[in-house]
Amino acid sequence: MIVTPPRMSRVITNSAEPVATTLTVEGMHCASCVSRIERRLSALNGVIRASVNLATEKATVEYTSGTVSLEIIKRTLEGLGYVVREVEAQETARSQDREKIAREAVTRKLLVKTVVCACLSFPILLGSFHGLLPWHMPPVILFLFATPVQFWGGWQFYTGAISAARNKTTDMSTLIAMGSSAAYFYSLALILFPDFFQRTSVASPLFYFDTSSVIVTLILFGRFLEVRARGRTSDAIRRLIGLQARTARTVCDGVETDIPVERVAVGAIIVIRPGERIPVDGVVIEGQSAVDEAMLTGEPFPVTKQVGDEVIGATINKTGSFRFRASRVGKDTTLAQIIKLVEVAQGSKAPIQRLADVVAGYFVPVVIGIAVFTFLIWYGFGPAPVFNNALLSFVAVLIIACPCALGLATPTAIMVGTGKGAENGVLIKSGVALERAEKVTVVILDKTGTLTEGRPIVTDIIPLGQQSPDELLRLTASAERVSEHPLGMALVKAAEERGFQLVQPTDFKATPGFGIEARVDDQAVRVGSARFISERITQGIDQLSVRGEALQSEGKTLVYVAVDRRPVGMVAIADTLKPHSREAVDCLRRMGLKITMLTGDNRQTAESIARHAGIDCVISEVYPEQKAAEVKKLQDQGNIVVMVGDGINDAPALAQADIGIAVGTGTDVAMETADITLIKGDLRAVVTAISLSKATMHTIRQNLFWAFFYNTVLIPVAAGVLYPVLGQRLDPMWAAAAMALSSVSVISNSLRLRTFRSRVLDLGQEN
Secondary structure: OOOOOOOOOOOOOOOOOEEEEEEEEEOOOOHHHHHHHHHHHHOOOOEEEEEEEOOOOEEEEEEEOOOOOHHHHHHHHHHOOOEEEEOOOOOOHHHHHHHHHHHHHHHHHHHHHHHHHHHHHHHHHHHHOOOOOOOOOOHHHHHHHHHHHHHHHOHHHHHHHHHHHHOOOOOHHHHHHHHHHHHHHHHHHHHHOHHHHHHOOOOOOOOOHHHHHHHHHHHHHHHHHHHHHHHHOOHHHHHHHHOOOOEEEEEEOOEEEEEEHHHOOOOOEEEEOOOOEOOOEEEEEEEOEEEEOHHHHOOOOOEEEOOOOEEOOOOEEOOOOEEEEEEEOHHHOHHHHHHHHHHHHHHOOOOOHHHHHHHHHHHHHHHHHHHHHHHHHHHHHOOOOHHHHHHHHHHHHHHHOOOHHHHHHHHHHHHHHHHHHHHOOEEEOOHHHHHHHOOOOEEEEEHHHHHEOOOOEEEEEEEOOOOOHHHHHHHHHHHOOOOOOHHHHHHHHHHHHOOOOOOOOEEEEEEOOOEEEEEEOOEEEEEEOHHHHHOOOOOOHHHHHHHHHHHHHOOOEEEEEEEOOEEEEEEEEEOOEOOOHHHHHHHHHHOOOEEEEEOOOOHHHHHHHHHHHOOOEEEOOOOHHHHHHHHHHHHHOOOOEEEEEOOHHHHHHHHHOOEEEEEOOOOHHHHHHOOEEEOOOOOHHHHHHHHHHHHHHHHHHHHHHHHHHHHHHHHHHHHOOOHHHHOOOOOHHHHHHHHHHHHHHHHHHHHHHHHOOOHHHHHHHHO
C-alpha cells in the first residue's frame, strides 16, 4: 500500500515534541534509491528531516508524533518497495548478531544466484559464438538456459523497477531491467517471429541471450562483492559491541548468581574475579585490583582500582578480586554511549555528499534519455545490421550508467573513518564535523584540565636548615590532613604517594584565604601564605621569599611552613602539564596550524604554562562568557577554529567554534556540546582527529572523482563515440563488468582507511 501525503501546508504544531527514529531499510541499491526515499519522506506532513545512508542501509527520520505516525512512515517506505524494520533503541550484542546473520544470509543468497546463473550463462556464451563448439546450439536451447537467469536471477531487478515505476520514478533496477530485457526479448522475438524480421530486411539477425544472461550474472556478482565489502565497513561497531560482557555475577542475600548483563539493575552488587570482563559501570566497594582500560584509553598499563574508584564496563580485571556497585547499566554505560555516538556518526552525511544526492535525483532519467537518443542515432546512421548495433549500444548505455558507485562514495568512507576514530579514542559525532575538521587553521586549547592535569600537584620541596625534604612534607601534610582546601589536599596526596605515615593533627584551626594552624608531634605548625607566616615570624621569611621568586615566575603557588615560630621551608604547588601536551602542540604546529591557549587564569601562570607547552599566543584572565567572544574574533578574521576544552565554562566556546572538541575526562556538558569527544585526556588525540579528517576527506574526494569520471567518460564510450575512430563499440557484457567493479572499487578504496596511522606517530619519527 502506498501512502500518499496529504495535500496541505506542512504545519508543525507546538503540541507535539519532535521525535527521531532510525529505521533499517533493506533493498536500496544506488544513490537514486537514497534520493527517492528522502524526497518521499520529506514530503510527508510532519516530517522535519529525513536522512538516508546507503552504506549502513539506515534511514534517520525526525518528525512530530502529533502530525505523522511511525506506522505511516513505515508504510510509505514499504510502498516504495523496501523492507523496513525499526532499529532497537540500544543495540545489544544479540541484535547485532541478528543483523550480521541477516547480512550473511543475503550474501549467501547472492552467491548461490551468481553461481547458478554463471553455470547457465557459460554454455549460452559458448553457444552464441559459432565455431567454438563442434556442434550448433539451437536458439531454443539458448532460450531455455537464458530464461531462468533472466527471471530467477534477475527477478529482484524487475520488482525494483516495477516499484519505482509505480512511484513515478526510476533507479538502478530500472536501468538493469530495461537493458537486459531489451536483449532478451529481442532474441525471443527472433525465435517466435522469424518471418517478420526477414520481411523487415534485418540483415543477419543475431541472438543476444548471451548478452542478457551475462549482464545479469555480472551484476549479481558485483552485488555479492558489494554486500560482502559493505559488511566490513561496520566492523568497528561489531568490535565495540563484542567488548560487552554477556553475563554478570551478582550478590543477593549473600548468594552469588550469574545473570544476563541486560538484567543488571542500578545498585546491584557485582563480584569480579581475575581475568573477567567488567559487565557494567560502577564504583568499587570492596577489594582492590589492576584493571586493563586499554579499550578506553589505549594505554597498555593496568590502572589500580581501590574502594571508591570508578570502574568502566567492558574493561578487563587483571589480578585481584573486588566487588562494585553498579551505577550505569544498559544504554547508559560508557561503552553503550560510545557505540551510540559511532552509530549516529556512521549514519550521518557530510556536506560534500549533497552534490552526489542532487546529481542522483536526475541521473537515471537523463541516462534513459541518452540511451534512447543513442539507439536512434545508431538506427538512423549506424552500420549494418543497424537494429542490432543500435540495440546493443542502447543496452550498453543503460547498464554502464548505474549510479551505485556515486551512492557509496561518501557514506562508506565516513563509516570506516568514524569507526577508525573510535578505535583511536576519538568519537566523531557527525559527517559534518569530520569534513570541517580537515579545514582547521587555528586550534584553541583550554588550560586547566586540557593542557594541564586540572589538579594541584606538589612540584618542589624547599627545606631550610637541617630539615629534610621528606620530613618537611610529612610534617606539612600531617597538619593539613583534615583540611578541605585543594592545596592542603595536594600536600596530603603527595605524602601518601610517597608512603609517609601521617599524624592526626590537634588544635586545628583554618584561616580562610590565608592558611592553617595545628599541633603535630607536640609542635606548633603553621602552613600558609608568606603574609600569614610573617604574622608570627620576624626573621627568616625573607630568605624563603627570595628563593621562591623563581618558582613564582613559573606560575607555581608557594606554601610556607613554620614550626614553633621559626621558618622551616616551603612547598611549591602547581597544576602541571599533562605528559604528552608538549608533543601534541609540536605535532599540531608541524601540521601548519596556529595554536592559542585560552584561560581564565592570571597572566603570569598562563604564560608559564604556555612556555612549557611551546605555545606562543596566550589569551588569559578571560571569564567563561568571554571565551565564546574570543573564538568569534578569530573566526571573523577568516579562520576555521577548533576549540578544545573540558569544563562547563568551556561549553559556550565549544558551541561557537567551527569544531568543538571535548576532553572525555571532563564534564558531560562539555561533551554534549562538542562535535568530537576524546575518550582519554591525551591531547595527541586532537592530532589524530584532524589527520583522520584529512585522510577521510581525501578518500571521499577520490571516490567521488572516480564515480563521476567513470560515468562521464564511459557513458559516451558506451554510446559509441569511439566507433568512428577505432571501429569498435563497447559490448554490453563489458559494460556490466565495469559497472559492477566500479562499486567494489569505491568500497575497497574506503576500506584503505582501516590502515590509518595517526600523524603523531609520523611526526614523532620526523623528530
